[in-house]
Each structure stands twice: as structure tokens, then as C-alpha cells.
Amino acid sequence: MPVPDADTPPHRYDAALAAAIESRWQDHWEASGAYETPNPAGALSTGRGSSGPKLFVMDMFPYPSGSGLHVGHPLGYIATDVYVRFKRMAGFNVLYTMGFDAFGLPAEEHARQTGQHPRINTEANIDNMRRQLDRLGLGHDKRRGVATTDIDYYRWTQWIFLQIFNSWFDPGERRARPIAELVDEFSSGRRPVPDGRTWEELSEAEQREVVDSHRLAYVADAPVNWCPALGTVLANEEVTNEGRSERGNHEVFKRPLKQWMMRITAYADRLLEDLDLLDWPESVKTMQRNWIGRSEGALISFPATSSAHLEMQPIEVFTTRPDTLFGTTYMVLAPEHPLVDELVADAWPAGVPELWTGGAATPREAVAAYRARAAELSDADRSDSKSGIFLGHDAVVPFTDTRVPVFIADYVLMGYGTGAVMGVPGEDQRDREFAEAYSLPVIRTVEPPPDHPDELAYTGDGPSINSRFLDGLDVEASKVLIIERLTETGFGRSTVNYRMRDWLFSRQRYWGEPIPIVFDDYGPVALPDDMLPLELPELTDWAPRALARDSEPEPPLGRVTEWVGVDLDLGDGPHHYRRELNTMPQWAGSCWYYLRYLDPTNDEALVDPDVESYWMADPDPGGVGGVDLYVGGVEHAVLHLLYARFWHKVLYDLGHVSGLEPFKRLINQGYIQAYAFKDDRGVYVAAEEVEGSLQKGFRHDGQPVTRELGKMGKSLKNSVTPDDMYASYGADTLRLYEMFMGPIDQDRPWETRSVVGSQRVLQRVWRNVVDEETGELRIADEPSDDDLLRLLHRTIDGVRSDMEGMRFNTAIAKLTELNNELTRRGTGAPREVAAVMVRMLAPLVPHFAEELWHRLHGGGADSVMRAEFPAADPALLVEDIIEVPVQVNGKVRGRVRIAADADEDTAVSAALAEPNVAAHVGGRELRKQLYVSGRMITLVV
RNA sequence: GCCCGGAUGGCGGAACUGGCAGACGCAGCGGACUCAAAAUCCGCCGCCCGCGAGGGUGUGAGGGUUCGAAUCCCUCUCCGGGCACCA
Incomplete structure (x- = not known):
């Protein structure tokens, strides 16, 4: 870590200056609503979006954990942010925000331990995580950032549940239809009643049973995986092959229980077939195909x-x-x-x-x-x-x-x-x-x-x-x-x-969406839409139950006696009903959050149809629609992504969304791994205190330790936090380093000592624009020479296509090369070159670029985010004279400078004139000559 | 066992469609500046031979296709991931 001392120039770009720049611009962007993207209509139709084509980019939203972030967490967020900023500068109207998947076990466990309501802990964690992410400078439209625990949000999760409950799958048409149409077909005789009687001959109980057995959400008395230690039933996919819980590795027992099931198997073929239409990693598609197992x-x-x-x-x-x-x-x-x-x-x-x-x-x-x-x-x-x-x-x-x-x-x-x-x-x-x-x-x-x-x-x-x-x-x-x-x-x-089974949808938990169903003597009855949201009742009794091996599943909501039984008038006079006591699984809220981002304040519909089709419809005929780019970890390859596809297809069948698929393009970001060190007892020691190298051996407190590569985290004592990096280098350096480490979809080992390289790059850029001693601009106002101009445009060309392809590591390398050339010249950057370079840097290091942009253009300038991303001048990309390597019998023996449009004979004679080439030809007869234009001259003797 | 990935300097990685292997960064080495150090700037940096010009060799191993292979094909090894008595 560089230690500033008296000799450090006063205007050097160091951690302190970066911190000042970063907080100043973050405040400014926040106040000016710089990231607010307008909808075509409705409450969110304001904002500074572009009139260009739409783009919807999304990260898999996080669970707001209380334990804080390490530098591995934001890798994908930085990548989408860079891409989004690039596409905004390239003229796209981009929707980009971040929500929280906030129902779930940890908050409930915390509540058990402290007696504090899970909502309090959840909201504290969300605030803390927002603060940590804001410090990175992510360009989210904050107005759209929903949490699945918001009552306004889970109202619509419940609404979707009822849509599914009130639907059946018509195998003839291969799609979901409203349950009323099924009743209509039975009662009109168009569809025969299963046991051969007429519809009127069935009792009410029998009619209800027939209808209920067709629903896409249904109750089944099924053996379930009861995990006493967690106090919940688990889905098959949450149980390991060894028959233990994936979370916590506790014992799991089979128990029969009335459970909500989702008829995902009805969609097996469509879920399988439509994989072919998706721009997803082949490995994820394969995992889904195997999971479906047709x-x-x-x-x-x-x-x-x-x-x-x-x-x-x-x-x-x-x-x-x-x-x-x-x-x-x-x-x-x-x-x-x-x-x-x-x-x-x-x-x-x-x-x-x-x-x-x-x-x-x-x-x-x-x-x-x-x-x-x-x-x-x-x-x-x-x-x-x-x-x-x-x-x-x-x-x-x-x-x-x-x-x-x-x-x-x-x-x-x-x-x-x-x-x-x-x-x-x-x-x-x-x-x-x-x-x-x-x-x-x-x-x-x-x-x-x-x-x-x-x-x-x-x-x-x-x-x-x-x-x-x-x-x-x-x-x-x-x-x-x-x-x-x-x-x-x-x-x-x-x-x-099919290998795939129907989706077990009930959880015996408190901190989840209540299922909006009551039971009468015949079975389940849907609450009408106008009774939504069905809010979670207050639960004060958090005392752990005796969770013995032989215990029976017990939903926490069963403890709220005034909630269990309810008198309601559902249109046929007041009756007494029993409530459903299970809650929904955590997957429910994450199945559709992308839709709520579009129209988060709408209380008439889950999303306005015009808003939905603006953001989700595919411009290409026959396209699948959906989120244009979805980035997240490969651990969600099957469950989350399959459940979300299933819900989306039901919503599509029922006419609520305009495309076949929720996520058109998917990228799995790699994981940041970190070295961990064990002493001779096999106990992990704090990685940051280890000294030495691979050659010399690693030591902790003078004792030799062994090195291994693993997930970053508390258990391996190898966490590095963003806060550590902000303190040493600033957020822009962290962003640049994470993007420079390698391709986005690849795992990579974290190396704190390498971060300084990215800071040095930014320092050199800074020095080419700003005088470190005076803080004055030190750019040259005369136009740049031809060589530099050509290099600039080659850089623009390469950086643009790298950005488009999300190859940020090579984009950064090209920008570094350009800047190294400016450094070599030592005269300060020509103004036009500096301005273009700053615009190219803006997606990667937004605060740094904004600061230089304003220094170059004076205080009144608009944000660099509003500037256009540079485009290369094609005339400056073609060279008149090019250098071409010459191969003799497969080995490069020299290079010649020839005209770019030279023909083969010209090229070959130029090659033969080169002394080293001539020496290797040695006067022998040419058996073959070949000129791949601009690439290679090949001679065979 | 089956199905996907992957293997390039001391390290992270680059090489777009078969056309100069090692861009860029880290680490290392040398030089300039300095009383000195840090910082900065300049240079070197796969391995072997050579004072040098240069030559040989080299992308996990072996074979093949090609004027030309890190890239395509075959066989194998190792590493990572997924699935696993799926009838």
C-alpha cells in the first residue's frame, strides 16, 4: 500500500483524492437523478433516458446478508454497470436497477435468536448493503429497486400464485388456460367428465375435486423432506444425495404432509424446446436438459x-x-x-x-x-x-x-x-x-x-x-x-x-409470502384479488420448538390462533374458513422481480402492459423477448432459472407478458477465489498476515504454512473487503482491477498486491492531463500528429468492440497502451486525444472520468455519461504502408514494409529483397509462394 | 461411470474466422533522477546456444490435416464443474 509522505506531489491521484472525487460525484449524480430511466408512460415516465433503442440489463439480485460484502461479490455488478454505461453512451435507453431477495431463513434464524422481528433485521441489512454498493458507483435507477419483502411487492407475488391456481394446462393446446374455461367445458359436455357421468351428476365435492385436480397449483398429500433441525420441509433439490439438508447439512426425514405443488411438469416439453431459442451458456442449457430428463x-x-x-x-x-x-x-x-x-x-x-x-x-x-x-x-x-x-x-x-x-x-x-x-x-x-x-x-x-x-x-x-x-x-x-x-x-x-417432478411449493416458515388460500370443507378456495395483499400476521412467539427426530412438521403461522381460523364473505355469505399456514419458498419472489422493476409503483397491475411490452418485447419477429442481459452465478443454473421460466410461460399463456422467455441472454460471471493458508495443525490462519512466496515458502508468525485456493470467506480467513480497497486505492481502482483480471465468465484468484497496477494506470492517465504539482491542466492545445491520431482511432475501434463483447480486460489493455504512448511522449496529452480517452474510460471508472471531463471542459459541462462514446474514423484505420512477416518453409525469417494494396508478385519480390529472407531462400527455386493480404508472405523452397 | 468446460512465461491473462505466440498488468532484473531511499521515467524479461548478427526450441502429452495449427481432427493425461442404480 503506498504510504503518502511529504514528497508525494499534492495533486497525485491517490486514495485520498479518489475518495474526495468519488463522494463528490456520487452526491451530484444522486441529486440530479442521473440514472433515472424513463418509462414510456406512467409514474416513472420522467428521467434522463435516451430516445434510442431500449436495453434491459439485470444482475441476479442478492440476499441482503448481515455479514457484509467481500471483493468477490460485486464482480458481476461492476461488469453490468460498465456495460450499461457503455450502452448508454452509445445511445441506448437502458433500464438498470437492483433489488433484494429478502425473504428467507437467515432473517428468521436471527429473529429466533434475538426475538427481533425479521423485518427489522432485513431492512437494516438492505440499508447496509445499499450503502456498500453505492460506494462502488453503480448506476442503478433507485426508484425501481424493489425488495421481495415489500408488502406492495408480495401482493403481486400472491396475485401470480392465484393466477396459477386459477389455471389448468390444456394438453391439446399445450398452454395454460383459465380454470373457468375448464368448468365451462365440463358443464357444456364438450369435455367428458373423467368417470363418465355428466357434470350435473357430480356432487359439489366431486366437482371441486375434479377441478382442483387440474389446477397448475394444487394440494397433494406427498412424502416430504422434513428437516427438524431447520424446522422446515425442503424441496427435493434442497436435499443432498446423502439425504441431508443442503443448508447446514442436517438430517432429513420423509414425512407425509399436505403440500402445495406447482405443475411444472406440464411445461416440461416447452421448457426443453425453448432452451434452443436462448442465448445462454451451453453448460446451463445442458444442466436444465438433464434436470428435465426427457x-x-x-x-x-x-x-x-x-x-x-x-x-x-x-x-x-x-x-x-x-x-x-x-x-x-x-x-x-x-x-x-x-x-x-x-x-x-x-x-x-x-x-x-x-x-x-x-x-x-x-x-x-x-x-x-x-x-x-x-x-x-x-x-x-x-x-x-x-x-x-x-x-x-x-x-x-x-x-x-x-x-x-x-x-x-x-x-x-x-x-x-x-x-x-x-x-x-x-x-x-x-x-x-x-x-x-x-x-x-x-x-x-x-x-x-x-x-x-x-x-x-x-x-x-x-x-x-x-x-x-x-x-x-x-x-x-x-x-x-x-x-x-x-x-x-x-x-x-x-x-x-421425465425425470423432473412437480415443484413442491410449501414451506413451514414464517418469513415468506403467505399463500392467499383458505379452506372450506371441500378444499382450497382462492382469496379474491381485492383481498390482496394478504399480510403476514405479527408473530411474537419466536421460541424454538423441540425439534426432535420424530417431530411432525409445524408451520409457525399455526401459532397465531386468531389468524388460523377466519370468517369471510367470499360472495356467498359469511362462512368460516381455515387459512393456509404454509408460506411460499424463497424462489417465489425471485421468479418475477424483473417484471416489477419495470413498473414498481403500479398498484393496478403487476406491470402496465405498455410498459411491459416496451421493455420486454423482442424487436425481432419470432424473438423470445425478455431481459436483454442477465448476469449471475452458475449456482442458479437450474432452480431459479427454471422456476422463473415456468412462471413466465404461465403468465405468457394467460396474456400478462409479451414474450416466451424471461431472460434472452444469460452470462454466468466467474468467481473470485482467494488464497488461504493452513498451519501444520490444519487450522486456517489470517491470509493477510502471511508472508513469503511460492519459491521461498509461506510463513505465518514465523511458522511455515501451506497455500490453497478457495472461496473467499470467513471460514478460510481470506476475505478482502471493498472497504479495504476503497481505503487503499478508491472505488475506481477496484472497479478497474476487477474488470482487468480476466474474462467475465472465468474464475480468477484475487491478488491484492496486483491492484496497485490498476491504480498506476489511472495515475499515469491523470498525469497526462493534470500537473501533479500545481493541479493545473497540462494538456497540449495543438492538434496531435498523424501517428498518434491513427493509434487513437485504432484504440477507439478496438475498445468499442471489446466493450460491446464485454471483453473489458482487453479494452483496458488497449486504453493502457494508448496512455503509455502519451506517457512516452512526455508532453501532456493533446486536448482532443485526452477528451476521447476520458470518454472511453467513463464506463470503467466513472468518477475519475467525470472529474477529468469537467476539468477539461469547465464547470458547466454536462456529465461525461451524456457524451457519446467515441467512434473511430474509418479513414484513420487503414494504413498505406504495412509491415508483413515473411515465412520461409514455415518459419518467420523477416518482415517487409509494403503498400497495403500490394499484389502477390510485388509482395514476394519485396520479401526476396529482405537480406535474411534471401539468405534462407539461398538462391533455391521457389516451389510455392503465397500472400495472404496484409497478413503473411509465405515462401516454400 | 456419463455429460459439459479447461490446460499458453514465475503469476493473472492476450492472440477476433487457421496467418508475427506471450498484448496489458503483477513479480523480477538493469539504468536515469536522488546524499540516500521511496515515488517517477527509460529499458530488459519463455527456455537453450551465441560477444553479436542470429540460430534452435516452445502453447498439458502423442499423432494427423495444412504452405502455415495455441486455434481444426484423432488418441491420451491432468484439473474444474454438473449429473449419477433415471430403467
Whole structure:
């Protein structure tokens, strides 16, 4: 850190001067509403926007944590801010703001510990975070910065919930429609009632049940992940593979509970197909595709029989390989499969191998023991080896009279497909391993290549064998034919299966949006829109409950007795209702905040349609619309981005938004990592106190320590805060350094000692414009010479395209080169060059540039933000004489200066005249000559 | 196991569509200025040989395509991320 002393020139650009400049301009911009972007109509139609094309740029909004920022947090915010400032100077009307995702667990945990209402803590954290971000000079339109906990905001989150509740998915039209249209179709007879009666013949309870079962938001009695330590039920995606909570790594138990579900599976195909229309990182698209997990296959029914009974309930399986049907030698159900209790035999058939019985006296005992053991093991342990239990009954393979034994085994998962599989050990390696373990026969149904090992399943293509009418056909043709036969005979049909499940939407928390639903005797009833917002009641009882392993889920709102039951008149006279006690998940508020940024003060609609279409509609026909650029961490690749897409598509179907997708372009910013140091006990030591180098070794308090790279944070004792950097260098230097470190989408290690390089760049620019001793301008008023002018315009050209492509690191390198040339000349920058350079710097270092801009133009000048971003003069980009390298036999042997428009013969003769080239040609005959215009002269001898 | 990325000096990175590898910055080395140091300015800075001009070699490894490959193709190694008994 540079220590100012008596010798430091009084007007040097150092941390103190930067701080003064930064706070002065921040105050000025705030007072002048410099970042306020106008809407085409409505309350926010004022502001200093541009009349040019619109652009909507957004960061993933943060959770307002109480622990403060480190230098890694604002990386993406700085990048969007630079881009936004560039696009504003390039004439775009840019919407850019920042909100807060403020519901959630930490505030509630804080409330539990302090007894203080979570809103107080939340709002304090928001204020603190705003202050820290403001210090960076981010150009947000503050009027638009909503928090999901604002009552005016979650009113509309609740409104959207009701829109979804009051909709159903019409598979014929592949879109959501109002639930009233479904009722209309049932009552008019256009749509048959599921059980064949007419609509009028159904009781009110039955009608309600039919309608409710079609809603996009519905109540299901489902096994949920109950986490006693957190006191909440978790979504599947919040539970790790080891069966523990992602947050805190606590134990999670399965409990049945009435839960709100969102029918996202109805949109699986559209969510999948429309990925192709998005300008997103391929990795994120792949993750979403994997998450949705679409696979085509067939449902096949296997009749189950036993020696004692005649016909039982058939076992239905899903398979992607119906062509291997004739290789089925056994069946497996998931241990939790509902058919198990029916299919389990009273006694073991004669001659059953001991291996199949688990040593139990009866099948029922064996099943009970197996289930008990499976429940104790984690999923990871269960995956180690194949195990199962015979149920004592058989199933019959369709088209044959072959009877195959039915097992339960935990390698079959209840949560995928039908929870049952046909065991085909010849063609599936998992089935093969099970068959080996239980001595089951193997029948190959596809002829493997001669070199295929006998002991492995064969999953490749080839002619069908042992498969009756399929024999000789390849896999694809076999699939087609078998599905045809299955369909004809009623044994099966083709189907599409998805890995994705419906979205579990309830949380047993206090600090979330109340679900605007009450219950009467028949089920859920929506509150009318005019009863929104449904505000959270005050909760004073924050005492932790005994959260034992065997406890039952309990929503905190259940403690507010005067809230639980309510008398309401919902249009048919006053009735007593029970309220929904669950709240929404944190994902809810973040599903649609981009829409509220557009029109945050509107109390008539979530967003005015004209405002929405101005900012969200795609100018290109066939475009998907949405936010033009969305920047955030890759950790939201699936959940947040998938849920938001789902809601957006529902809103689109219902006519509330104008485009198919919420986020047209997505960039995942990389993470800033930092070195952390461990002593010989393996304990982390404060990174800032470590001395030494990789060569000399690192030491802390004289003791050797080892270095590793990790996430910046308290646990690794390697945090560097923006405040540290403001104190040492100022916000503009921090911004410049973070943008210079590397490409935006790449992880990079933080190195505090390198930050000084970015400050030195700014100091050199400053010195080329301002005299450090006097503070006077030291620019040259005569015009710049031709060489400098050409360099300037090459720089403009490069910087413009780098800015456009968000390659800020190379833009900064080009600006540095230009400035280094000015420094080398040592005469102060020509005024016209200085003014252009300052404009190019303005997006990166706005305070610094504004200060120099005003010094160059006098106090009355308008902000540099309002100046146009420089455009290169094409005439100054073309050179008359260019230097071209010459290759002889693939190696560069010299360079020649030739006319830019020289033809090949001219270029080659110039090359041959160059002494070193001539020496390497050595008078030999040219076998080949080549001139790539302006690039390279190639000679082959 | 499967699917995505990635690997370039001591370090972060640059090289746009196959055309001068190492821009820019950090660190390091040398010089100027200074009584001295800091700061600043100038220069050097992949590795090997050479006083030098210059030569050889070089983008994780091996092979290929091409007049020409960091860039395209094949095989492999290592690192990061995602998914994982998904039928």
C-alpha cells in the first residue's frame, strides 16, 4: 500500500483524492437523478433516458446478508454497470436497477435468536448493503429497486400464485388456460367428465375435486423432506444425495404432509424446446436438459399371477428399451411401490432359493425386514451393491407364457418412471449385476459383436435375437414394431417420461409470502384479488420448538390462533374458513422481480402492459423477448432459472407478458477465489498476515504454512473487503482491477498486491492531463500528429468492440497502451486525444472520468455519461504502408514494409529483397509462394 | 461411470474466422533522477546456444490435416464443474 509522505506531489491521484472525487460525484449524480430511466408512460415516465433503442440489463439480485460484502461479490455488478454505461453512451435507453431477495431463513434464524422481528433485521441489512454498493458507483435507477419483502411487492407475488391456481394446462393446446374455461367445458359436455357421468351428476365435492385436480397449483398429500433441525420441509433439490439438508447439512426425514405443488411438469416439453431459442451458456442449457430428463420409451403391463390366485393387478413398467421385452427374466418393484403389499405372497413357493428370501420365514417378514434396513441406509450406501427380496409371486411376459419372479430391490427408485422395471440382464448392466447376484437367467435379445465380453450386458445396436417377430430387425425398428404390437394387444403404449417432478411449493416458515388460500370443507378456495395483499400476521412467539427426530412438521403461522381460523364473505355469505399456514419458498419472489422493476409503483397491475411490452418485447419477429442481459452465478443454473421460466410461460399463456422467455441472454460471471493458508495443525490462519512466496515458502508468525485456493470467506480467513480497497486505492481502482483480471465468465484468484497496477494506470492517465504539482491542466492545445491520431482511432475501434463483447480486460489493455504512448511522449496529452480517452474510460471508472471531463471542459459541462462514446474514423484505420512477416518453409525469417494494396508478385519480390529472407531462400527455386493480404508472405523452397 | 468446460512465461491473462505466440498488468532484473531511499521515467524479461548478427526450441502429452495449427481432427493425461442404480 503506498504510504503518502511529504514528497508525494499534492495533486497525485491517490486514495485520498479518489475518495474526495468519488463522494463528490456520487452526491451530484444522486441529486440530479442521473440514472433515472424513463418509462414510456406512467409514474416513472420522467428521467434522463435516451430516445434510442431500449436495453434491459439485470444482475441476479442478492440476499441482503448481515455479514457484509467481500471483493468477490460485486464482480458481476461492476461488469453490468460498465456495460450499461457503455450502452448508454452509445445511445441506448437502458433500464438498470437492483433489488433484494429478502425473504428467507437467515432473517428468521436471527429473529429466533434475538426475538427481533425479521423485518427489522432485513431492512437494516438492505440499508447496509445499499450503502456498500453505492460506494462502488453503480448506476442503478433507485426508484425501481424493489425488495421481495415489500408488502406492495408480495401482493403481486400472491396475485401470480392465484393466477396459477386459477389455471389448468390444456394438453391439446399445450398452454395454460383459465380454470373457468375448464368448468365451462365440463358443464357444456364438450369435455367428458373423467368417470363418465355428466357434470350435473357430480356432487359439489366431486366437482371441486375434479377441478382442483387440474389446477397448475394444487394440494397433494406427498412424502416430504422434513428437516427438524431447520424446522422446515425442503424441496427435493434442497436435499443432498446423502439425504441431508443442503443448508447446514442436517438430517432429513420423509414425512407425509399436505403440500402445495406447482405443475411444472406440464411445461416440461416447452421448457426443453425453448432452451434452443436462448442465448445462454451451453453448460446451463445442458444442466436444465438433464434436470428435465426427457426420455422416450414405452409403458408395458405385466400381468401378475401366483399359483394360488388367478389374476392380480398388473405391474406397469417404464422402459426406454421395449425392444428387449423378450429378454425379461425377472421383475423389480421399488420397495415403497404401492403394489408390494398386494403382490407379496403368504408363503414361499416350494423350492425357492434361500438367497431370495433374505432368510425370513415368510415373504411378508422378508419385505418388512428389507424395508426397515433400506430406511436406515443412506441413498449412497444403498447404491453400493445390488440386493433384493423375492415377493413369492410371478409376472407373465406379454406375448409369451413365460413366468418371471417379482422382486423388490432398492436399485429401483419409486421416484422415477412407474417405480417398477422389467429385468433384462442381457441388455442392461444394472439388471445384469442383479441377475448375477440372484442367479437369474440371462437372455440376449440383441446380437452383440463377436468381441463383446460374455459377462457384460450389451447396450449397443445390432439385430434382434430370441425375440420372435422382432428377430433380425435393428434396435430402432424393433422398438417401432414392438410398440405397435403392444398397442394393438393393450399390453402397452409409447410414452414420454421425465425425470423432473412437480415443484413442491410449501414451506413451514414464517418469513415468506403467505399463500392467499383458505379452506372450506371441500378444499382450497382462492382469496379474491381485492383481498390482496394478504399480510403476514405479527408473530411474537419466536421460541424454538423441540425439534426432535420424530417431530411432525409445524408451520409457525399455526401459532397465531386468531389468524388460523377466519370468517369471510367470499360472495356467498359469511362462512368460516381455515387459512393456509404454509408460506411460499424463497424462489417465489425471485421468479418475477424483473417484471416489477419495470413498473414498481403500479398498484393496478403487476406491470402496465405498455410498459411491459416496451421493455420486454423482442424487436425481432419470432424473438423470445425478455431481459436483454442477465448476469449471475452458475449456482442458479437450474432452480431459479427454471422456476422463473415456468412462471413466465404461465403468465405468457394467460396474456400478462409479451414474450416466451424471461431472460434472452444469460452470462454466468466467474468467481473470485482467494488464497488461504493452513498451519501444520490444519487450522486456517489470517491470509493477510502471511508472508513469503511460492519459491521461498509461506510463513505465518514465523511458522511455515501451506497455500490453497478457495472461496473467499470467513471460514478460510481470506476475505478482502471493498472497504479495504476503497481505503487503499478508491472505488475506481477496484472497479478497474476487477474488470482487468480476466474474462467475465472465468474464475480468477484475487491478488491484492496486483491492484496497485490498476491504480498506476489511472495515475499515469491523470498525469497526462493534470500537473501533479500545481493541479493545473497540462494538456497540449495543438492538434496531435498523424501517428498518434491513427493509434487513437485504432484504440477507439478496438475498445468499442471489446466493450460491446464485454471483453473489458482487453479494452483496458488497449486504453493502457494508448496512455503509455502519451506517457512516452512526455508532453501532456493533446486536448482532443485526452477528451476521447476520458470518454472511453467513463464506463470503467466513472468518477475519475467525470472529474477529468469537467476539468477539461469547465464547470458547466454536462456529465461525461451524456457524451457519446467515441467512434473511430474509418479513414484513420487503414494504413498505406504495412509491415508483413515473411515465412520461409514455415518459419518467420523477416518482415517487409509494403503498400497495403500490394499484389502477390510485388509482395514476394519485396520479401526476396529482405537480406535474411534471401539468405534462407539461398538462391533455391521457389516451389510455392503465397500472400495472404496484409497478413503473411509465405515462401516454400 | 456419463455429460459439459479447461490446460499458453514465475503469476493473472492476450492472440477476433487457421496467418508475427506471450498484448496489458503483477513479480523480477538493469539504468536515469536522488546524499540516500521511496515515488517517477527509460529499458530488459519463455527456455537453450551465441560477444553479436542470429540460430534452435516452445502453447498439458502423442499423432494427423495444412504452405502455415495455441486455434481444426484423432488418441491420451491432468484439473474444474454438473449429473449419477433415471430403467
